[in-house]
Amino acid sequence: MLYDFIIDTMHTLFKNGLTLSSLGAVVFLILKQRKMKAQLRKFLPWMFQDDNEIKAYMANQIVIMRNQEIIMRGMGLEPWTATISSEKPQATASLSSRFYLSSWAITTYAQLANKYTIRRYSKMAKKRIVIDAGHGNQDPGAIGPTGKKEKDFNLTMAIKLDALLKGNPNLQVSLTRRTDVFLELKERVSVANKMPADLFISIHANAASSSANGTETFYNRTTSAPLAGVIQRHMLAATGFKDRGARYGNFAVIRDTKMDAVLLEVGFISNPEEEKKLFQDDFQNRVALAVAQGICEYLGVPFDVQAPTVPGQEPVKVTPYPEMSVTVHTAAGSTYTGYNVKGTTWVPSRPIGELIGGRIGYTKGKVTINGEAVETMNIDGVGYVTARDLTKLLDARIFWDKTTPSRVEIYPKN
Numbered sequence: 001m002l003y004d005f006i007i008d009t010m011h012t013l014f015k016n017g018l019t020l021s022s023l024g025a026v027v028f029l030i031l032k033q034r035k036m037k038a039q040l041r042k043f044l045p046w047m048f049q050d051d052n053e054i055k056a057y058m059a060n061q062i063v064i065m066r067n068q069e070i071i072m073r074g075m076g077l078e079p080w081t082a083t084i085s086s087e088k089p090q091a092t093a094s095l096s097s098r099f100y101l102s103s104w105a106i107t108t109y110a111q112l113a114n115k116y117t118i119r120r121y122s123k124m125a126k127k128r129i130v131i132d133a134g135h136g137n138q139d140p141g142a143i144g145p146t147g148k149k150e151k152d153f154n155l156t157m158a159i160k161l162d163a164l165l166k167g168n169p170n171l172q173v174s175l176t177r178r179t180d181v182f183l184e185l186k187e188r189v190s191v192a193n194k195m196p197a198d199l200f201i202s203i204h205a206n207a208a209s210s211s212a213n214g215t216e217t218f219y220n221r222t223t224s225a226p227l228a229g230v231i232q233r234h235m236l237a238a239t240g241f242k243d244r245g246a247r248y249g250n251f252a253v254i255r256d257t258k259m260d261a262v263l264l265e266v267g268f269i270s271n272p273e274e275e276k277k278l279f280q281d282d283f284q285n286r287v288a289l290a291v292a293q294g295i296c297e298y299l300g301v302p303f304d305v306q307a308p309t310v311p312g313q314e315p316v317k318v319t320p321y322p323e324m325s326v327t328v329h330t331a332a333g334s335t336y337t338g339y340n341v342k343g344t345t346w347v348p349s350r351p352i353g354e355l356i357g358g359r360i361g362y363t364k365g366k367v368t369i370n371g372e373a374v375e376t377m378n379i380d381g382v383g384y385v386t387a388r389d390l391t392k393l394l395d396a397r398i399f400w401d402k403t404t405p406s407r408v409e410i411y412p413k414n
């Protein structure tokens with residue numbers, strides 16, 4: 001249909017006189033037909049702008065459409081001078097040319113408006129995320145004290161994150177690499193920019209001296225800082241590492257990408273303790289879950305975890321926080337799983353509380369210990385309380401193992 005239109009327009013133009021601007025209109029149509037986006041970008045950069053800008057632009061266009069003349073001028077066309085002919089039928093020819101060009105402009109605008117609406121709706125339906133596993137193949141990234149390679153950690157994390165997000169109907173997830181291959185930084189950038197993605201997440205592990213430690217999230221453009229803040233908050237809870245903050249960093253993949261982009265340094269592979277954790281399955285699952293939650297929170301889409309499964313294997317176990325091993329020293333002593341939430345140890349209230357002789361109840365969403373309501377957290381339907389509240393109210397003693405911070409010992413009063 002558009003071809004017919006082009007031929008029609010060409011015919012009219014040749015019949016009635018050709019100007020540079022009307023030729024421009026034909027070139028535009030041909031380019032549009034061939035989907036030569038790069039050229040279109042030059043002529044109509046607003047076509048490639050952010051949603052809000054398009055929205056504002058299109059709202060403006062609706063007003064403008066009421067006046068064909070302004071539309072044409074807006075397109076850089078001067079249909080009113082579209083004839084250079086001095087022959088007699090000039091008046092009608094000019095009218096005809098005017099009709100074709102202005103109707104073309106209206107049709108084109110209507111089509112564009114429709115396209116943006118479709119694009120907006122499809123964007124609403126699916127947010128595009130590019131996950132970039134840093135390094136690869138001949139570039140191992142940093143290497144830990146036991147010889148573990150950063151590229152392997154990055155790739156495993158990217159695949160786990162993809163597994164958590166790909167079933168989400170609101171998201172479309174792409175990975176820059178799924179195997180141990182090498183990609184130039186600019187290739188990673190171009191994958192995201194060409195799409196164009198709504199979000200770019202590059203996964204890395206840090207390296208410095210063996211004592212350096214902690215989690216940090218980098219952004220380059222200030223518009224990416226809120227995303228970095230959200231991801232950092234989620235990652236911290238999952239790693240239990242030191243908070244190095246959401247910070248500015250001048251890395252190509254987050255500088256040259258056009259969408260909100262962050263680079264995660266989950267932990268220090270150069271630190272023996274963090275290296276060990278970075279390669280633990282449970283740690284990786286927890287961090288992947290946290291990053292997935294952060295992404296969904298930032299994009300404002302419901303988080304719907306699809307526990308990733310590998311045929312023939314147990315579903316991947318995902319825990320929301322770093323686990324603590326809580327041993328209660330009674331005759332019938334037992335070990336429970338607690339959680340480290342931002343440096344505070346949370347323990348399951350009922351089994352431990354009752355084991356050490358307490359009365360555990362529940363009122364208005366809070367656990368009561370010997371009748372006193374305490375701060376409560378519901379994890380998978382189980383009421384958790386802080387180890388400090390529990391032991392204080394039940395007069396028990398509590399010790400955190402200095403060499404293994406994930407171990408806690410509780411001794412009841414005789």
Ligand SMILES: [Zn+2]
Pocket residue numbers: 134135141142150204205
């Ligand atoms: Zn790296």
